[in-house]
Amino acid sequence: xxxxxxxxxxxxxxxxxxxxxxxxxxxxxxxxxxxxxxxxxxxxxxxxxxxxxxxxxxxxxxxxxxxxxxxxxxxxxxxxxxxxxxxxxxxxxxxxxxxxxxxxxxxxxxxxxxxxxxxxxxxxxxxxxxxxxxxxxxxxxxxxxxxxxxxxxxxxxxxxxxxxxxxxxxxxxxxxxxxxxxxxxxxxxxxxxxxxxxxxxxxxxxxxxxxxxxxxxxxxxxxxxxxxxxxxxxxxxxxxxxxxxxxxxxxxxxxxxxxxxxxxxxxxxxxxxxxxxxxxxxxxxxxxxxxxxxxxxxxxxxxxxxxxxxxxxxxxxxxxxxxxxxxxxxxxxxxx
Amino acid sequence: xxxxxxxxxxxxxxxxxxxxxxxxxxxxxxxxxxxxxxxxxxxxxxxxxxxxxxxxxxxxxxxxxxxxxxxxxxxxxxxxxxxxxxxxxxxxxxxxxxxxxxxxxxxxxxxxxxxxxxxxxxxxxxxxxxxxxxxxxxxxxxxxxxxxxxxxxxxxxxxxxxxxxxxxxxxxxxxxxxxxxxxxxxxxxxxxxxxxxxxxxxxxxxxxxxxxxxxxxxxxxxxxxxxxxxxxxxxxxxxxxxxxxxxxxxxxxxxxxxxxxxxxxxxxxxxxxxxxxxxxxxxxxxxxxxxxxxxxxxxxxxxxxxxxxxxxxxxxxxxxxxxxxxxxxxxxxxxxxxxxxxxxxxxxxxxxxxxxxxxxxxxxxxxxxxxxxxxxxxxxxxxxxxxxxxxxxxxxxxxxxxxxxxxxxxxxxxxxxxxxxxxxxxxxxxxxxxxxxxxxxxxxxxxxxx
Numbered sequence: 001x002x003x004x005x006x007x008x009x010x011x012x013x014x015x016x017x018x019x020x021x022x023x024x025x026x027x028x029x030x031x032x033x034x035x036x037x038x039x040x041x042x043x044x045x046x047x048x049x050x051x052x053x054x055x056x057x058x059x060x061x062x063x064x065x066x067x068x069x070x071x072x073x074x075x076x077x078x079x080x081x082x083x084x085x086x087x088x089x090x091x092x093x094x095x096x097x098x099x100x101x102x103x104x105x106x107x108x109x110x111x112x113x114x115x116x117x118x119x120x121x122x123x124x125x126x127x128x129x130x131x132x133x134x135x136x137x138x139x140x141x142x143x144x145x146x147x148x149x150x151x152x153x154x155x156x157x158x159x160x161x162x163x164x165x166x167x168x169x170x171x172x173x174x175x176x177x178x179x180x181x182x183x184x185x186x187x188x189x190x191x192x193x194x195x196x197x198x199x200x201x202x203x204x205x206x207x208x209x210x211x212x213x214x215x216x217x218x219x220x221x222x223x224x225x226x227x228x229x230x231x232x233x234x235x236x237x238x239x240x241x242x243x244x245x246x247x248x249x250x251x252x253x254x255x256x257x258x259x260x261x262x263x264x265x266x267x268x269x270x271x272x273x274x275x276x277x278x279x280x281x282x283x284x285x286x287x288x289x290x291x292x293x294x295x296x297x298x299x300x301x302x303x304x305x306x307x308x309x310x311x312x313x314x315x316x317x318x319x320x321x322x323x324x325x326x327x328x329x330x331x332x333x334x335x336x
Numbered sequence: 337x338x339x340x341x342x343x344x345x346x347x348x349x350x351x352x353x354x355x356x357x358x359x360x361x362x363x364x365x366x367x368x369x370x371x372x373x374x375x376x377x378x379x380x381x382x383x384x385x386x387x388x389x390x391x392x393x394x395x396x397x398x399x400x401x402x403x404x405x406x407x408x409x410x411x412x413x414x415x416x417x418x419x420x421x422x423x424x425x426x427x428x429x430x431x432x433x434x435x436x437x438x439x440x441x442x443x444x445x446x447x448x449x450x451x452x453x454x455x456x457x458x459x460x461x462x463x464x465x466x467x468x469x470x471x472x473x474x475x476x477x478x479x480x481x482x483x484x485x486x487x488x489x490x491x492x493x494x495x496x497x498x499x500x501x502x503x504x505x506x507x508x509x510x511x512x513x514x515x516x517x518x519x520x521x522x523x524x525x526x527x528x529x530x531x532x533x534x535x536x537x538x539x540x541x542x543x544x545x546x547x548x549x550x551x552x553x554x555x556x557x558x559x560x561x562x563x564x565x566x567x568x569x570x571x572x573x574x575x576x577x578x579x580x581x582x583x584x585x586x587x588x589x590x591x592x593x594x595x596x597x598x599x600x601x602x603x604x605x606x607x608x609x610x611x612x613x614x615x616x617x618x619x620x621x622x623x624x625x626x627x628x629x630x631x632x633x634x635x636x637x638x639x640x641x642x643x644x645x646x647x648x649x650x651x652x653x654x655x656x657x658x659x660x661x662x663x664x665x666x667x668x669x670x671x672x673x674x675x676x677x678x679x680x681x682x683x684x685x686x687x688x689x690x691x692x693x694x695x696x697x698x699x700x701x702x703x704x705x706x707x708x709x710x711x712x713x714x715x716x717x718x719x720x721x722x723x724x725x726x727x728x729x730x731x732x733x734x735x736x737x738x739x740x741x742x743x744x745x746x747x748x749x750x751x752x753x754x755x756x757x758x759x760x761x762x763x764x765x766x767x768x769x770x771x772x773x774x775x776x777x778x779x780x781x782x783x784x785x786x
Contacts, residue, residue: 030621031621033621034621110664110667110668111668111669112667112668130669132669132670132671132672133542133543133544133623133670133671134542134543134544134622134623134669134670134671135669137621137622137623138623138668138669138670141622152543153543153544153671154543154544154545155542155543155544156543190543193541193543216539216540216546217535217536217540217546217548218535218536218537218538218539218540218541218546219540221536221537221540222537222540222541224537225537225541226537226541
């Protein structure tokens with residue numbers, strides 16, 4: 001395995017005010033489907049404190065000193081990985097970074113063996129990114145370390161959804177009653193799935209918008225069986241955007257066209273790109289989000305991506321605070 | 337060596353092949369059914385053993401038209417020896433093994449190998465199914481008439497459909513001349529497109545690629561049209577959707593020579609089982625690879641249609657599709673796990689649940705496991721699935737009310753891959769007799785020797 005290690009932290013000892021974490025019940029963070037509103041609010045509360053830390057000259061607190069956090073990425077990622085590692089370092093944890101997409105998989109080592117190895121090395125928390133839906137659930141069955149899902153297949157990306165919610169809350173306050181529109185490749189989107197759980201738990205409405213071929217066919221059944229009356233579906237972006245408080249654009253993978261899911265990229269751009277004109281259909285103060293990486297000029301026009309309503313860069317900075325909060329809650333809040 | 341006579345006394349004799357359902361005695365001599373009659377009227381044999389079957393159902397040995405014994409080629413998953421021992425424990429006296437071995441059973445030598453190995457190492461009767469196409473490639477027909485001569489009881493490229501309609505049509509023409517069924521695993525691979533489970537609300541929730549019901553139904557419809565065109569015998573393997581049941585029902589009404597099977601798992605488990613959900617325990621979400629099977633576990637609606645199909649005869653038989661895998665094949669990410677369920681040892685317990693809940697009557701269940709599959713196999717291997725005097729003494733005894741808990745670790749099969757681990761079943765096989773020889777016997781059952 002290719003291992004990169006960061007040395008012991010050079011943090012200035014500083015007492016970090018520990019908020020009460022009595023409401024927190026999770027050993028792992030796998031998805032937001034099992035989060036209560038109170039738990040999500042607790043994450044926000046702690047993220048607020050972390051945001052404060054991030055404004056300091058020395059952005060570091062000793063809270064997780066002596067803890068080892070391993071990031072294990074079976075799929076390429078830049079921002080999520082960097083964000084978790086920075087978050088861990090800001091909390092003075094030791095971080096080990098495994099680029100699993102290059103090493104062990106090639107050698108045929110199973111995921112379970114790799115996880116056991118990492119556990120034996122003393123990992124307190126394992127942050128996992130995997131191309132297969134459900135991989136972190138498998139992990140929890142075989143190791144005692146806490147698992148944070150850094151994105152699994154099409155299934156879930158809870159830290160992303162939390163930072164999305166956190167960003168929206170920062171600008172619009174109360175999430176209840178808001179209308180979020182998610183536009184793009186819903187079928188393959190773990191970000192959309194986790195946002196559905198997070199937003200509806202907070203009392204918001206979610207409107208999903210995609211070309212008909214990029215909706216999962218079981219979506220209507222999913223909405224009814226999981227009792228999600230606040231989730232609606234609309235293929236026409238113009239109708240979907242009406243009255244939106246938040247517009248989240250999803251990345252369109254170019255291979256969707258190659259596999260026949262889209263007639264052409266050109267048509268997609270014509271029908272679904274978020275332009276200034278389309279954005280004007282939403283509420284005047286509507287926020288524009290994107291989980292990244294963006295395909296500017298495909299799903300989103302550059303004038304929107306960098307316009308006054310865009311909070312895309314803020315999402316990235318908030319990501320560090322949210323991930324610090326999660327690591328704190330998992331590894332530092334209570335002794336286990 | 338002749339096995340001694342065996343007198344089975346006091347059981348409820350249930351033999352759908354002769355419409356028999358009565359309490360009585362049965363005598364086996366020289367490996368054949370010698371006599372069946374009223375209780376206490378058997379003429380005593382000097383050297384016979386006796387088995388008190390009071391409270392038990394005594395029926396013809398179960399016949400499984402669809403299983404995977406994995407040998408040759410995948411002996412780490414199962415061998416003919418371990419697979420047939422597991423079959424015996426499940427009450428099966430005859431099993432028909434699918435040809436997706438390595439090398440596949442697409443030539444006389446491979447079929448001969450399976451038969452010879454089964455004679456030496458097998459516990460129950462093994463009847464091979466030959467490939468439809470060479471190498472299961474879907475391109476050229478196998479030497480079907482020679483495979484038939486060697487003992488194939490039908491033809492299938494199981495695991496794959498024969499994708500080409502033309503090749504399938506030719507196979508049916510050939511099969512008709514041999515009076516043997518073409519058995520198809522109905523799946524449009526293009527539409528299934530690498531799917532991992534049923535396409536529906538669960539696949540959406542879990543973010544797993546779905547296999548639509550239409551992927552099965554398209555091929556069922558095609559095959560039925562070809563069966564009509566060729567007048568050949570068609571057998572649809574592991575029917576899993578309501579739409580397939582409806583298509584087969586209509587085809588039967590038109591007189592098309594089609595038969596169909598359903599598996600115990602498709603009859604009792606829904607797609608929700610993939611999330612680890614069982615009735616009453618729906619808290620912890622998992623991705624259970626032991627519930628990964630092809631065709632996938634479907635919806636409650638589909639299950640209801642399959643059971644109705646069993647009742648009204650649209651589904652002729654129950655077959656296990658016993659598909660053993662190693663731990664490594666299943667202990668991995670859901671997307672990477674092998675498809676299949678190790679099914680011999682849970683079949684009866686699982687199916688008796690349908691009887692106890694009143695969804696299926698006992699006689700129908702027994703017929704789906706005995707006389708009906710025997711009818712599809714035909715008389716090539718003698719008369720199977722019956723307790724008629726003079727026939728081979730293949731007999732299964734089971735206790736319809738005995739409660740037990742499934743423990744995969746205790747399986748005789750090498751494949752411990754079952755979604756039923758820990759389930760409480762009511763109904764258990766107590767003894768299995770093949771050609772007069774007791775090949776499996778529950779610990780609690782006593783056979784008295786004189």
